[in-house]
Amino acid sequence: MLSGLLTGPTKAPAIIVAAVVHGELLTLRPFGWGDGIVARAAQRLTLVARGLDPKSLTAPEVGHAELADQYADSVRAYATGTPEGVATWVRHCAEATAAAARDSQAICEAFMRG
Helix, strand or coil: CHHHHHHCCCCCCHHHHHHHHHHHHHHHCCCCCCHHHHHHHHHHHHHHHCCCCCCCCCCHHHHHHHCHHHHHHHHHHHHCCCHHHHHHHHHHHHHHHHHHHHHHHHHHHHHHHC
8 A cells, every 4th residue: 555655646746645654654654663764765865756856955854853852752743644634644744744854954054155
């Protein structure tokens, strides 16, 4: 099902697809070890592949670290499968991505200043 989500056509925004990929990998735990690492990497790659961050300039995992106090609660909400739970998780992922974009922008501005 997850493979179909990634390869099938959708009108869903990249941020939502990436959040669902991340959430599904966290809740399915397909690897037994390192599921969180793989899930965060999959989120980042989905954002790149779906065109939201084609140059891979943001690191959503930085945003997740910044919002670490919300991460576990948000994924538990996602795991309930309720619309409210999924919305909580998607909102967390969007906030983490926004935080990562701000961090990347600050790095780029500092680089440009020399």
